[in-house]
Amino acid sequence: MITRKINKIIQGTATSDGAGVNLTRIIGSPELNMLDPFLLLDEFGSDDPNDYIAGFPPHPHRGFETITYMLNGKFKHKDSAGNEGYLKDGSVQWMTAGRGVIHSEMPEQTEGLVRGFQLWMNLPKKLKMINPAYNDIPAERIPKLNFNGGSAKIIAGTYQGIEGPGKPHTGMLYHDIYLQPNINFEIFIEHGWNAFIYVYEGSIIIDRKVYKTQMAILEQTGNLELNAGNDGAQYILVAGEPLNEPVARGGPFVMNTKGEVLQAFTDYHNGVLDK
Secondary structure (H helix, E strand, O other): OOEOOEEEEEEOEEEEEOOOEEEEEEEOOOOOOOEOOEEEEEEEEEOOHHHOOOOEEEEEEEOEEEEEEEEEOOEEEEEOOOOEEEEOOOOEEEEEOOOOEEEEEEEOOOOOOEEEEEEEEEOOHHHOOOOOEEEEEOHHHOOEEEEOOEEEEEEEOEEOOEEOOEOOOOOEEEEEEEEOOOOEEEEOOOOOOEEEEEEEEEEEEOOOEEEOOEEEEEOOOOEEEEEEEEEEEEEEEEEEOOOOOOOEEEOOEEEOOHHHHHHHHHHHHOOOOOO
């Protein structure tokens, strides 16, 4: 059986976004612009309210999906399509910007730990102008499969025949894996899909060791087999079918041409982005 090896290991870059929320950017950074179809991955995490209290006031998006996974904390979502939702411990917010949406994500707490991830996933050209959509996925709707020495939370895609509640528009899997020390883990990943692991606690070993706050970009062929390190491991495993289309980015807009991005800015300034 062919198993995937590590193609590259990435260390995130400290930055800030929104109204000054401090975070670590792993995809969308100088070291890794994108990993088709994934445009951005941020990890946010702090127990200092000054790092998150300003939140993400209203801002626009067009042409992709945002997937926010909250490990700890409470944020409120509101958008121009009339959707409201609450991100709480273990929950996921899946928003399809499509032709355009203006939304905000603001903290519902003034103290304590906030920790989680935001992933941007590109939409194919034929779907970039679809209607916006919002899916609030509470923790209790996310299946958790316990196995000897660990567990898997299945946010999207399938594992051991169990399907996650996230509904991407193209092929994708998104799992949150916990492993006790030195436990082996294996999973099937579709041939040709781009895949990565981001370790947020402990360490893992594939053909090289990957430590906390590092991302391992995997080869495109074979299944995945790894072992947790001596301190155990918690990591997100994400894989997706590459779109292999031109990508034009301009701030909060991701289209196929520069002209389409400029049109998005024009629509936003004219108040018709989400119309």
